[in-house]
Amino acid sequence: MADKGKTAEELAGKMRDISIAEFFEKNRHLLGFDNPAKALLMVVKEAVDNSLDAAEDARILPEIKVGVRVPREVFRVLLEDGTEFGRVTIENGNTVLTVGEEKTKPTEVKERDRERVFLFTLGETNYKFKIHRKEKEEVYEFVRGRTELKVSKIPADRFIVYVEDNGPGIVKENIPKVFGKLLYGSKFAGGKQGRGQQGIGISAALLYAQLTTGKPARIWSRISEKKPVYYYELRIDTTKNEPIILEEKALKEGIKEHGIRVELEIEGKYMQRFHSVEEYLKQTVVVNPFAKITYTDPEGNTTVIDRVVNELPAQSKSIKPHPHGVEMGMLERMSKLTISRTTSGFLTNDFCRVGPQTAEQVCKLAGIKPSSNPHELDHEKIERLWRTIKGFNFMKPPLDCLSPITEEKFSAGMKKMYKAEFIETVSRPTAVYRGSPFQIEVAIAYGGELPTNEPAKILRFANRVPLLYQAGSCATIKSIQKIDWRHYAIDTQGSMPFGPVVIAVHMASVWIPYVSEAKEAIDPYPEIIKEMRLALQEAARKLQRFLSGRRRAQEKKERQSLFEKYIPEAAEALAKLSDGDTANIKACLEKMLKKGNIIIETEEAKEEENKEEIETEAVDKDG
Amino acid sequence: MAEKNTESKKKLVDFGKGLVKQAEKGENPAMDVPIRTLSNVNYSQKTGMLSLGTKSSKRFFFNVAHVRKFVQTAEVAALAKELLTVDKSLSLRQAFYAIRRTIAGTNIDIVDDQVESNKALEDLELITDISREQLHINANKLGSIAGNVIIKDRGIGGKEILIDWSKQGSGGWSIPSRVEHLEFKKVDAKFVIYMEKAAMWERLNEDEIWDKLNCIIISSQGQATRGIRRLLQRLSTEEKLPIYILTDFDPWGFYIYSVIKTGSISLAHASERLAVPSARFLGLTADDIEKYALKKHIIRFKDVDLKRIDEISKYAWFKDKKEWQKQFELMKQMKGKVELDALISRGISFVSEKYLPEKLKSKDFLD
Numbered sequence: 006m007a008d009k010g011k012t013a014e015e016l017a018g019k020m021r022d023i024s025i026a027e028f029f030e031k032n033r034h035l036l037g038f039d040n041p042a043k044a045l046l047m048v049v050k051e052a053v054d055n056s057l058d059a060a061e062d063a064r065i066l067p068e069i070k071v072g073v074r075v076p077r078e079v080f081r082v083l084l085e086d087g088t089e090f091g092r093v094t095i096e097n098g099n100t101v102l103t104v105g106e107e108k109t110k111p112t113e114v115k116e117r118d119r120e121r122v123f124l125f126t127l128g129e130t131n132y133k134f135k136i137h138r139k140e141k142e143e144v145y146e147f148v149r150g151r152t153e154l155k156v157s158k159i160p161a162d163r164f165i166v167y168v169e170d171n172g173p174g175i176v177k178e179n180i181p182k183v184f185g186k187l188l189y190g191s192k193f194a195g196g197k198q199g200r201g202q203q204g205i206g207i208s209a210a211l212l213y214a215q216l217t218t219g220k221p222a223r224i225w226s227r228i229s230e231k232k233p234v235y236y237y238e239l240r241i242d243t244t245k246n247e248p249i250i251l252e253e254k255a256l257k258e259g260i261k262e263h264g265i266r267v268e269l270e271i272e273g274k275y276m277q278r279f280h281s282v283e284e285y286l287k288q289t290v291v292v293n294p295f296a297k298i299t300y301t302d303p304e305g306n307t308t309v310i311d312r313v314v315n316e317l318p319a320q321s322k323s324i325k326p327h328p329h330g331v332e333m334g335m336l337e338r339m340s341k342l343t344i345s346r347t348t349s350g351f352l353t354n355d356f357c358r359v360g361p362q363t364a365e366q367v368c369k370l371a372g373i374k375p376s377s378n379p380h381e382l383d384h385e386k387i388e389r390l391w392r393t394i395k396g397f398n399f400m401k402p403p404l405d406c407l408s409p410i411t412e413e414k415f416s417a418g419m420k421k422m423y424k425a426e427f428i429e430t431v432s433r434p435t436a437v438y439r440g441s442p443f444q445i446e447v448a449i450a451y452g453g454e455l456p457t458n459e460p461a462k463i464l465r466f467a468n469r470v471p472l473l474y475q476a477g478s479c480a481t482i483k484s485i486q487k488i489d490w491r492h493y494a495i496d497t498q499g500s501m502p503f504g505p506v507v508i509a510v511h512m513a514s515v516w517i518p519y520v521s522e523a524k525e526a527i528d529p530y531p532e533i534i535k536e537m538r539l540a541l542q543e544a545a546r547k548l549q550r551f552l553s554g555r556r557r558a559q560e561k562k563e564r565q566s567l568f569e570k571y572i573p574e575a576a577e578a579l580a581k582l583s584d585g586d587t588a589n590i591k592a593c594l595e596k597m598l599k600k601g602n603i604i605i606e607t608e609e610a611k612e613e614e615n616k617e618e619i620e621t622e623a624v625d626k627d628g
Numbered sequence: 629m630a631e632k633n634t635e636s637k638k639k640l641v642d643f644g645k646g647l648v649k650q651a652e653k654g655e656n657p658a659m660d661v662p663i664r665t666l667s668n669v670n671y672s673q674k675t676g677m678l679s680l681g682t683k684s685s686k687r688f689f690f691n692v693a694h695v696r697k698f699v700q701t702a703e704v705a706a707l708a709k710e711l712l713t714v715d716k717s718l719s720l721r722q723a724f725y726a727i728r729r730t731i732a733g734t735n736i737d738i739v740d741d742q743v744e745s746n747k748a749l750e751d752l753e754l755i756t757d758i759s760r761e762q763l764h765i766n767a768n769k770l771g772s773i774a775g776n777v778i779i780k781d782r783g784i785g786g787k788e789i790l791i792d793w794s795k796q797g798s799g800g801w802s803i804p805s806r807v808e809h810l811e812f813k814k815v816d817a818k819f820v821i822y823m824e825k826a827a828m829w830e831r832l833n834e835d836e837i838w839d840k841l842n843c844i845i846i847s848s849q850g851q852a853t854r855g856i857r858r859l860l861q862r863l864s865t866e867e868k869l870p871i872y873i874l875t876d877f878d879p880w881g882f883y884i885y886s887v888i889k890t891g892s893i894s895l896a897h898a899s900e901r902l903a904v905p906s907a908r909f910l911g912l913t914a915d916d917i918e919k920y921a922l923k924k925h926i927i928r929f930k931d932v933d934l935k936r937i938d939e940i941s942k943y944a945w946f947k948d949k950k951e952w953q954k955q956f957e958l959m960k961q962m963k964g965k966v967e968l969d970a971l972i973s974r975g976i977s978f979v980s981e982k983y984l985p986e987k988l989k990s991k992d993f994l995d
Contacts, residue, residue: 564692570734575689575699579651581706583644593651597690603656605691 027243029187029212036206037523038213041162042280043474045073045273047523048166048213049282051206052267054470056170057293058200059265063173064317067293072301073282074165076270080134082147083155090154093123093134093147102132141304161303163218164273169266174228177235184211184224184267185239185248198321198407198515200470210269212241217272221251225259225266234259275303280473286310287422288464288471291448292410292511294418313421314414321408324515325357328399329440333391340379340387348382348390349375358400367393404435407444407513410469415511419448423507426452429547431540438532443514445536448507449544451551455505460498464509465527467517472525479526481510484537493545494552510537568598636758637712640705643756647702651689659687659701662754662897669896671944676905678891678945680754687751700739700748701755703727708752711764719805720746723765754897761806761854771856772800772826774833775844776816782809793844800833803846807859815867820844821910821984822852822860823874824884828968828979835980841988844869852888854895857902860888864904871904872993877912878929878965879936882946882955885909890945908993911983914958915992917966920974920983926964933965951994 029036038044049071060067077096084090091104102109102125111123111134119139125132134156135146145156175183187208211222221238233255240249260266278284286298287310294314301307331339345351349364359367368375371393373386382390410418412430419428430448437443455462465472465481476482485508486500496503518528527533576591597603643659650657661684662668668681689698707726711718718726724745730737739745753760760766775793781804783789790813793801821843823829829847832838838845844863848856863869873888875881889907891899917923940946941956959965971979986992 567692568690568695570731570736571689571695571699574731574738575702578699578702578706579644579648579657581644582702582709583641583648585644585648590648590651593648593654594657594689597651597654597656600654603690605656605688605694 027246029209030216030243033209033213033216035522036209037474037525038209039523041272041274042276044213044217044271045164045166045275046280046282046285046473048210048269048271048273049073049168050285050470051210052166052168053286053289053298054200055207056168056172056265057289057296057469059172060170060296061317061320064320065172066312066315066317067296068171068299069296070167070169070299070301071282071286072165072167073275073303074167074301075161075163075303076165077163078161079159080145080147080156081159083157085154090149093156102127102134141306161275162272163270164275164303165268165270166273167266167268169225169260169264171262171264174226174260174263174265176228177226180224180226180235180237181239181248181250184208184222184237185241185250187212187241187246198468198513200468207267208241210271211239212243214269214271215240218270220270223268225256227260227263230262233257283308285471285473288466288473289469291418291422291464291509292415292466292469292471294414294421310421313417316414318408318410318414321513321515322403322406324403324406324442325355326516327358327402327440328352328356328394328397330402330516331356331391331394331440333388336391336394337384337387340382343379345379347376348373348379351379357402363399367397370397399440401437402440402442404437404442406515407435407442409444409513410446410511412446415446415448415509419450419507419509423450424454425450425505425507427548427551429544429551431544431547433536433540436532436536438518438530441514441516441518443512443517443533443536445533445540446511446513447537447540447544448509448511449541449548450507450509451548452505455507457505459503461495461502461504461506461508463501464507466509466511467519467524467527468513469511470524472527474523475520475526477526478520478529480512480529480533480537481527483529484510484534484541487534487538488541488545490545493549495545495548508541510541512537564604565598565601568594568604572598633712633715636756636762637709639756639758640709640712643705644702644709647689656691657689657698659698659751659755660684661687661701661751664750664754664894664896666893669893671890676890676945677899677903678893678896679899680897697748697751700727700744701751703738704745704748704752705756708749708763708765715764717764717766720749720765720767723749750894757897759898759901761808766805767853767855769802769805769855770853771803771846771848772829772833773803773844773846773859774800775820775838776842777812777844778814780811780813794839798830798833800829800845803848803853803855803859805853805855807855807862810859810862812862812867815869816842817844817869818842819870819872819988820846820860820863821872821874822846822856822888822907823968824848824850824876824881825968828874831972831977832980832984835977837980837984840980841984851884854898854902857888857904860907861902861904864906871907872910872988873907874910874968875912876965876967877914877917877959878967879933879940879956879959881912881965882909882952883936883940886940886943886945908995910987910993912966912968912971913992913994914955914962916983916987917962920971922966922970922973923962925966925970925973926962927967928964934960934963949995955994 037047053069053071056069057067077094080093082090082092091102094101100111100123104127107127109125109127111125113124115122119137121136123134130150133148137144147154147156184207214220214222221240224237224239225234227234236254236256236259237250238252240251242249283300286300290296290298290310295312295317297312298310299307339355340351343351343355345354349361349368352359352364352367353361365375371390373390409432412432415430416428428448428450430446433445435442435444463482463485465476465479472479490497490502495506502508512527518530520526520528572591572594576587576594579585579590580587647657662680663683663685668683670679670681672679687698688694704723704727707723721742724739724742727745728737728739749760749765773793774796777793779791781789781791791801826847826849829845832845846856860871864871873885875884888904890905891903937956937960941953946952971983
């Protein structure tokens with residue numbers, strides 16, 4: 006774990022007694038909620054990550070519905086001189102016209118297929134407001150009496166985000182804590198490759214919603230068809246970091262068999278392209294090709310991305326932390342929380358690759374009695390212990406605890422999302438950085454419908470989660486930049502590849518070293534960079550082979566066609582010259598061409614050309 | 629003539645049949661093309677002529693680098709065969725148009741410019757050992773002649789007519805592209821002056837120098853055409869007239885002289901019919917420039933000119949000639965050229981009244 010990444014751990018340690026929730030309230034940027042556009046994406050991401058993890062753990066093929074709705078639409082009505090005449094607000098089905106201080110509800114509402122018409126009367130004047138849907142666009146019309154006024158829609162700044170899955174659901178008793186308490190849950194302290202790591206994500210999203218709109222979170226959960234759907238409306242008590250239950254009831258419907266539905270109302274900004282929800286979901290499917298995701302955007306357009314693989318990834322195994330993987334702060338905290346009564350027992354039981362003998366040896370080297378109570382180790386002793394551990398040669402951690410995407414499935418995911426001519430994936434063997442096993446997988450797609458006139462598209466993933474921000478400081482980008490892509494017949498712009506290329510890099514690890522708690526970029530450890538570079542180079546070599554093969558085939562085709570063009574001409578000339586038969590000569594030449602091996606490709610025996618010949622050409626031009 | 633046509637035509641047809649036979653056997657059709665570069669040209673001290681060496685290269689149809697030239701050569705061969713069949717002639721330009729076309733449905737032209745068709749014809753001459761004239765393809769006529777000579781030529785419709793080179797007026801008699809059929813009836817002139825500039829010819833013709841010195845004056849523009857070279861050779865060998873050459877003082881002028889005298893590199897195979905080993909260089913020489921104070925008319929050389937001096941001075945037929953090496957050396961020192969026209973600066977008729985008579989009298993020639 007990176008030094009910078011200590012924040013949450015230390016938060017946990019130091020802030021627990023006060024309130025982690027309160028701290029987050031003031032420092033929400035630390036978790037990636039620093040601006041409205043990013044926040045919207047973070048909410049989706051946290052919920053989707055949880056859904057995928059839950060389904061995977063329960064060995065259920067995930068089916069996730071994601072939607073973003075606009076709860077309130079505001080339209081500005083403008084006078085001819087551009088000043089505001091008034092506003093029309095539509096919120097939860099209620100429409101209000103505001104002119105100055107006066108507000109009025111419509112006297113009549115007419116809804117047709119693609120059209121909504123609202124009629125208002127204010128004083129003596131009648132108003133008509135019409136929303137008409139054309140293809141994907143909406144057209145507005147506002148009439149005061151008989152004069153038409155200009156209308157424009159104010160970009161939405163508030164969204165309802167919902168995510169529904171078909172996972173195992175959460176038992177009734179746990180629902181408030183899972184969603185309404187930060188740092189609750191099994192994920193905290195790691196130990197296993199998973200999407201979330203700190204147990205902060207979804208409750209942070211709840212907190213963000215609460216802070217920006219004041220609206221409670223709405224949760225539906227069902228664990229089996231035989232059980233009811235439990236519905237909760239929750240808030241977080243930020244000073245105590247405890248859930249407040251506003252409403253709690255059992256419903257007969259709402260979720261089909263089992264699963265969770267979360268609905269949050271947040272302040273946000275809806276982005277297109279690179280940082281859009283849609284892009285995030287598409288990328289999610291690339292590395293989770295076993296998931297089916299349905300997305301409904303704010304305009305009501307629904308996209309279904311069906312799964313391409315009907316098999317869940319192998320389950321990743323839990324491992325205890327490797328001694329080299331812990332920071333001092335974590336070691337101290339673990340020593341306080343352990344159930345072991347001796348320091349050697351603590352080392353043996355709470356870490357992997359530490360046997361009783363090794364533990365005693367380490368204690369002795371650190372000058373600590375193996376039998377001393379770990380709860381009573383003071384800061385100085387912990388530091389000595391940590392320094393000893395750092396310099397001690399432990400066995401490498403077990404390497405079979407990870408669950409890679411696998412080349413075949415990565416490839417299937419890429420194929421689903423990109424119509425490319427060539428797709429190659431490479432999975433590296435498991436490697437280790439600072440006591441944590443990790444595995445790098447890359448995919449390269451080329452050609453087909455990929456845009457030729459843009460920089461290559463780079464997809465970054467950590468434990469099957471797309472990373473969309475802070476690309477510049479990410480190990481993935483740094484390793485891509487270390488490669489001279491021109492060696493592999495790929496154009497570059499600056500140090501980045503350019504052209505119809507998609508490069509996807511995935512890191513699977515028990516503990517991904519993120520640059521920050523927002524989990525946006527992978528820290529560029531040399532071991533990680535090296536593995537990424539090797540994987541990229543291997544994939545690039547395969548791409549290069551493909552490209553040169555394609556070029557050769559192309560050249561061969563061109564040569565073939567060159568002779569196809571010349572054969573009729575040659576046949577005719579030779580027939581004339583030899584008093585022969587054009588068709589016969591043509592057939593002979595074509596037969597030879599068909600055989601294919603007759604063409605001389607090299608320029609051997611090319612007639613010498615030198616200065617003299619060029620010179621004498623002029624000389625004999627007239628003679 | 630007809631007999632010769634038949635013989636040439638048979639050669640062409642056999643050439644074509646050979647290629648077709650290769651195709652029928654499933655072999656890559658190939659033409660044997662003698663190489664026409666300096667590396668395959670020999671200079672014989674004994675004959676004073678260039679001749680083509682034995683090196684040749686195969687031109688294959690199924691070779692990416694050859695196919696275009698192969699088809700061009702086949703095209704000109706087919707054209708020549710047709711011309712011989714109907715007993716008609718075309719100019720080089722017309723021959724270019726006769727084979728020029730775009731292959732249907734492509735953007736490939738059989739030939740892009742006349743240089744390509746000309747080269748294909750030269751190759752055909754070498755492959756078949758038939759001269760271009762015998763293939764009924766001629767260069768544009770170019771060049772004028774005047775002198776005390778009467779010849780017999782063929783008029784329109786093949787009627788024989790006598791032509792007096794002394795009665796051709798200001799334009800002179802224009803030299804045809806083929807001179808084989810001319811007969812020298814009465815030759816009073818004692819020698820021949822060939823000059824590279826048409827303007828100089830006109831000057832000398834106006835001065836009637838051919839009458840005053842009793843010689844023949846001939847010009848073209850730049851390099852002598854094959855027709856002129858053949859005519860010079862016939863005047864030299866049949867009438868035993870000395871041939872003198874007048875060119876600019878620059879490497880290109882010297883090469884014009886060398887082509888007339890020993891033959892050219894790309895037509896080395898035709899030297900025997902074209903070269904005039906007895907030809908002498910009259911001027912301009914470095915000594916002329918000194919003697920007639922022409923230095924102020926020097927035009928500075930460009931890099932390409934200097935490079936050309938180095939090339940030419942190393943040619944076998946110049947290499948061992950001290951006198952010529954001295955000229956090249958002085959030329960390099962002067963760093964510039966002097967054109968024939970510079971002589972006019974000494975007086976309008978200076979060339980005919982002073983320069984030529986003095987040079988001829990003192991036998992101031994280079995060999």
